[in-house]
Amino acid sequence: VQQVFRQLFYMINAVALNNLLLRKDVCSWSTGMQLRFNISQLEEWLRGKNLQQSGAAQTLEPLIQAAQLLQLKKKSSEDAEAICSLCTSLTTQQIVKILNLYTPVNEFEERVTVAFIRNIQKHLQERNDPPQLLLDFKHMFPVLFPFNPSSITMDSIHLPASLNLGFLNKV
Helix, strand or coil, X not given: CHHHHHHXXXXXXXXXXXXXXXCHHHCCHHHHHHHHHHHHHXXXXXXXXXXXXXXXXXXXXXXXXXXXXXXXXXXXXXXXXXXXXXXXXXXXXXXHXXXXXXXXXXXXXXXXXXXXXXXXXXXXXXXXXXXXXXXXXXXXXXXXXXXXXXXXXXXXXXXXXXXXXXXXXXX
16 A cells, blocks of 8 residues: 555656646746645645555655745845755756746746856756656556565475475475
8 A cells, every 4th residue: 555655646746746847837936835735735644544654755855845946035146055955856957947937926026037047057067967857757666565474384384295296305
C-alpha cells in the first residue's frame, strides 16, 4: 500500500510540476498559495492514514519548492540567495523557467526582472543538475517485497516419492 501511494504521489508531483513549467497562466503568487494548501491537505491525509513513512510526501518536494518559489519575493540579491538555498529539489533550468513564466495577477505584484534571473543563474552555475526540464511522469519506482523467513526448517521437510526428486540429498 505504501509503495502504491508513493508512486501515485510521484505522478501527481510530476504532472503538476510539468503543467506549471509549461503554462504561463498558472505561474503566479495565487497559484503558489493554492498549490501549497492542496499539498498540505495531501500531507495531512497521509498522516491520517498512517502513511507518512511511505516516502509519498518526499516525492512532492519539487512541487512544494515550486509553490514556495512562486510565493517568495523576487527582487534583491538576498531574495536570490534565499531562492537558491530553498530550491534544492528543482533544477536550475526549472527555477529559471518558473521565474521567466511568472505572471503577476494584480497591480501589487511585479514581473521578475531579467537582472534577477541572471543573478539566480550566477548563484546556481556550480550546480551539476541534469539537463532536463520536465519530470518523467512515467517513471516507476521498483516494487519491493519484504522477506519473511519461514519458521519451518529444511530438515523437517519430507519430500514425497511421487515428486520424483530422488536426486536431492539431505546434507
